[in-house]
Amino acid sequence: MDRDHLDQDRLVLLALGEERTDDTEDGHLTACGYCRAEVEELRAVVTVSRESGPLRDLPPPPEHVWAAIAESIAAAPANGAPTNEAPANGAPANVVPMRRRRGPRWVVPLMAAAAAAVVAVVGTVVVQNALTPDPVVQAQTDLGPLPDAPSCGPSYARVLDGDRLHVHVTCPVPGEEAYEVWLLDPATAQSGLKMVSLGTMGGRTDQIFPLDPGVDLDRYSVVDVSAEPRDGNPLHSGKSLLRGTLR
């Protein structure tokens, strides 16, 4: 039977290699550049698809990578101004390498209180190398859900370099309430719980709170995340969602 081109289903089966061409098809393929190209391209799709088999269930990167990302962007400018970082994806494949600024190779973002020198990550972010230290985790805790907590994912808090607390909270996005982070002094639980507010998560999964050097973490060792109504009342609402003891 004479056709303009081979049936697409047939081309797919040929590309999969499960069928061999008969004489008529051989003849057609010899003569028809379009069908030849189709089979070639489909074969290429099959090949790359087979190669991608092992990539179906890739493990996520180590968790500290996310923590490092969160810290970096916490110190970055709030607006996403276009930078050399990510040229538009319509660009051709061989892109001119980024200009590199002089200065520190890796800018470790420090969320310092008040007027301390905050190093902002502006424009060029270069790959960290072995010369610059990671922040030192002095203490940390998982934040476990309390009985009335909504279904939150893994959450934790870490004390970094002794001067800031990185809090990671994966709870459902709050509606009218805000998630606030506190340090509690567990020894005072019976006599009038003493606590310090660090601030709110601001709708983020990650937040970095500067730690007042006057607050003794050996006493205020419990990290508490509460749901606070937006009523202007600075006191703890009593609705604790997550809690953990720093070690």
Place this chain on the structure above:
Amino acid sequence: MVAFRVTQLGAEAAAGGDDRFVELFRAGDERALRETYDRFGGAVHHLAARSLANASDADDITQATFVAAWLGRESFDPTKGSMLGWLLTIARRKVVDHVRSMAREHRITASVRRVTDPAPVDEAPDRVVERLVVADEMAQLPGEQRRVLELAFYDDLTHIQIAAVTGLPLGTVKSHLRRGMQRLRQRWEVDGGSRSPGSRQAGAPRTG
């Protein structure tokens, strides 16, 4: 282990599709960044690890990639390709920068660098990118269609065997194969980089 998360963002994305999620990302919603990392962090890390000798360098590249993507998020154009393709492009540039900076650190000249290249590449990064985008597209195929293709690609079953195993009519199997391959091919053309079919001259059959 992927962190379990229940977020409004997840629900929004499911309702509005990827468009909404991309919108949120470009608008600076940090939950969208976390979602992006959850979805594609593994792929970026895999590309970096395959391109460099040192495992901790892959961690650094991954971090630098997501930070760069976030800072430059307004430059992502969803009409030009997928977010995964864009992230992998950034990652590859970071790898190049890293290799160059290592060479500079050790004061190695260009002629010597070839010999002492600190990045023994076991596969061309282009090819790794192609595999990653195709894997991503496979994951997005409708379940039955994906299952048929998996049996064909990874278990080497013929379409007749696939019909027997799945209980589907032969015609349905062939239709799944045809449509699934078409989707994979389109995705590969759009996101696959310079070696994918779409970027070549029209009409020129691939050789070799």
